[in-house]
Amino acid sequence: LSMDETDGVQKFHFTPTPRIGGIPVVLGLWVVMIWGGANLDYHAGRGQVAQLLWDLLIASLPAFVFGLLEDVTKRVGVMTRLLATMASGVFAWWLTGTALARVDVWGLDLLLASWWPLSVAFTAFAVGGVANALNIVDGFNGLASSTAFWACVGYALMAIRVNDPSMAVVCLTLAATMLGFFVINWPFGKLFLGDGGSYFTGFALAWLAVLLVERHPQISAFAVLVVLAYPVTEVLFTMFRRKSRQDHLGHPDRLHFHSLFKRRYVARWFKGYDATVRNSIA
Numbered sequence: 210l211s212m213d214e215t216d217g218v219q220k221f222h223f224t225p226t227p228r229i230g231g232i233p234v235v236l237g238l239w240v241v242m243i244w245g246g247a248n249l250d251y252h253a254g255r256g257q258v259a260q261l262l263w264d265l266l267i268a269s270l271p272a273f274v275f276g277l278l279e280d281v282t283k284r285v286g287v288m289t290r291l292l293a294t295m296a297s298g299v300f301a302w303w304l305t306g307t308a309l310a311r312v313d314v315w316g317l318d319l320l321l322a323s324w325w326p327l328s329v330a331f332t333a334f335a336v337g338g339v340a341n342a343l344n345i346v347d348g349f350n351g352l353a354s355s356t357a358f359w360a361c362v363g364y365a366l367m368a369i370r371v372n373d374p375s376m377a378v379v380c381l382t383l384a385a386t387m388l389g390f391f392v393i394n395w396p397f398g399k400l401f402l403g404d405g406g407s408y409f410t411g412f413a414l415a416w417l418a419v420l421l422v423e424r425h426p427q428i429s430a431f432a433v434l435v436v437l438a439y440p441v442t443e444v445l446f447t448m449f450r451r452k453s454r455q456d457h458l459g460h461p462d463r464l465h466f467h468s469l470f471k472r473r474y475v476a477r478w479f480k481g482y483d484a485t486v487r488n489s490i491a
Contacts, residue, residue, distance in 0.1 A: 231406025351395030
């Protein structure tokens with residue numbers, strides 16, 4: 210049921226492949242939270258690692274579950290999945306009381322700080338946008354997981370810089386999970402992250418960004434945005450391109466950066482290699 214077939218405008222693989230890689234990713238984090246949380250809290254020194262992981266995993270359920278349903282049934286619409294990722298953002302606020310009240314934009318910060326419904330709605334929109342952005346860049350073996358890995362490393366460095374060991378540990382835990390998936394997914398694509406995995410990971414990246422900005426006024430909102438520059442730029446340009454071409458925003462195409470890079474450069478420079486090698490290089 211979960212096999213990703215080879216027919217489709219965005220398909221580059223040649224053998225049906227299971228697209229339930231999100232399950233081991235999420236299960237791995239649950240294992241860390243349940244059995245390793247106390248030990249991580251001890252070393253981090255503030256006793257927040259297990260709670261941060263708990264909030265993240267519980268809040269991610271709408272995004273992960275609806276993404277996984279799409280992986281299994283292929284019948285969950287784009288808008289439904291978008292709303293599910295936004296619901297995870299609202300759920301995270303409900304669990305933690307944290308929402309974006311600062312984005313370092315004059316005027317908007319005043320509105321966000323003075324009216325909490327706008328702050329929650331903006332947070333949900335941002336979280337849903339990043340979750341779908343990572344889903345878009347999940348086009349070739351190792352691309353989404355490596356993007357998420359380096360984003361988590363960047364977040365961890367920020368957390369270390371502002372002396373927040375608990376956040377650093379959580380970011381590095383997610384980075385380790387992404388690295389574990391990467392070695393299975395790249396270069397041969399034995400298992401795909403799928404919508405469940407990409408939505409979960411995108412939500413996690415977005416929520417960690419929200420926490421960093423809200424916990425530490427010295428961290429610029431633009432700094433965490435730069436860490437996510439690739440997927441965010443991709444989703445914004447995708448919306449612009451499809452709107453200008455009068456295509457449906459959820460209509461798939463082969464005009465993403467990774468698709469163009471493969472066709473224009475990898476296919477030409479490595480034309481003597483088989484498709485698996487070319488997909489891995491792209």
